[in-house]
Amino acid sequence: MRLSGKVAIITGAGAGQGREASVLFAAEGAKVVAADVDETAADETVAQVRAAGGDGVAVACDVADPEANRRMVAAAMDRWGAVHVFYANAGIVDRRPAGGDIGLETIALETWHRILSVNLTGVFLGCRCAIPEIVRSGGGSVIIVGSVGSLVAHRAGNHAYVTSKTALLGLTRNLAVEYAAKKVRVNCLCPGQIRTAMMADFYDDPLRRKRFEELTPMGRFGEAGEIASAALFLASDDSSFMTGQVLVVDGGWTTV
Numbered sequence: 716m717r718l719s720g721k722v723a724i725i726t727g728a729g730a731g732q733g734r735e736a737s738v739l740f741a742a743e744g745a746k747v748v749a750a751d752v753d754e755t756a757a758d759e760t761v762a763q764v765r766a767a768g769g770d771g772v773a774v775a776c777d778v779a780d781p782e783a784n785r786r787m788v789a790a791a792m793d794r795w796g797a798v799h800v801f802y803a804n805a806g807i808v809d810r811r812p813a814g815g816d817i818g819l820e821t822i823a824l825e826t827w828h829r830i831l832s833v834n835l836t837g838v839f840l841g842c843r844c845a846i847p848e849i850v851r852s853g854g855g856s857v858i859i860v861g862s863v864g865s866l867v868a869h870r871a872g873n874h875a876y877v878t879s880k881t882a883l884l885g886l887t888r889n890l891a892v893e894y895a896a897k898k899v900r901v902n903c904l905c906p907g908q909i910r911t912a913m914m915a916d917f918y919d920d921p922l923r924r925k926r927f928e929e930l931t932p933m934g935r936f937g938e939a940g941e942i943a944s945a946a947l948f949l950a951s952d953d954s955s956f957m958t959g960q961v962l963v964v965d966g967g968w969t970t971v
Contacts, residue, residue, distance in 0.1 A: 717947065717952070718800070718951055721744065721799040721855070721950075722747075722748070722798050722852075724747075724788065726750045726751070726776065726803055728750055728751050729760055730912055732943060733805070734760045736943040739940070739944070739946075740800070740946075741770070742768070745799075745800065746791075747770070748774055750775075750776040752775070752805070754775035772790055776805075778805045779836060784843075784845075785844050787844070788845050792848060797851075799853075801841060801849065802858045803838045803842065803857070803858065803860060808876045809826060819874060827874075827875045830879055834876065835883065835886075842859075845857070850894070850898070853898065854897065854898025855899060856949055857890065857901040859886065860906070861880045861887075861903045861904065862905055863905055863965050865880040865905050865961070880905075887902065895959075900954065901959065902949050902957060904964070907937055907964065907969075908937065908968065909938065909941075910937065910939070931965070932967030936966075937964065
């Protein structure tokens with residue numbers, strides 16, 4: 716029970732890595748706020764949390780909305796009076812039109828702004844609301860979800876996504892330095908190619924899947940549960956002397 720007595724807020728909890736982490740954190744003793752832009756999906760996650768013997772509450776949250784972030788954190792405080800873990804997992808990716816691309820000259824400006832507002836500003840807003848409560852609760856952990864795109868370029872363009880995820884490295888380090896003395900650890904978790912709904916366009920296409928698998932030394936996509944396990948390490952006291960760091964879980968993608 717590595718998170719016994721802890722309260723964890725997880726964004727993007729309605730599916731994929733966020734849902735896996737919600738259920739795992741609950742199984743390890745945490746009370747979970749499952750936040751997602753899709754409230755029905757968040758409710759479904761909380762049902763799984765409770766089925767696993769845990770306690771949770773669902774919150775509708777567009778992380779790009781400052782007021783939605785305040786409501787998300789207030790839900791934890793109103794119900795349990797504390798926050799110990801903030802897992803900033805929510806994110807979106809550039810969607811390529813059929814037969815088209817999303818390079819510098821073709822990406823729509825509104826797409827650029829929306830991706831940065833969710834992936835970068837959304838993390839900033841969530842941290843601004845959650846970290847003061849973590850401090851008041853005696854300290855804890857912030858997990859910011861980056862990507863292999865934080866570390867290397869994407870062959871397919873994805874300029875907005877890569878820019879947003881790379882910027883999170885700077886935010887992680889600055890927050891880590893600012894809050895270390897207040898007992899708040901801030902680390903960045905960078906997954907590789909993970910089999911989630913976000914990657915369905917690639918995983919479900921045999922030719923695309925084969926290409927991604929060939930580019931990964933371990934020869935496969937990762938599973939959402941593997942990222943949740945890494946997040947559990949960062950959320951728990953197992954990582955008590957770790958802050959401002961990047962934990963890469965990518966099957967070797969960034970080593971070649």
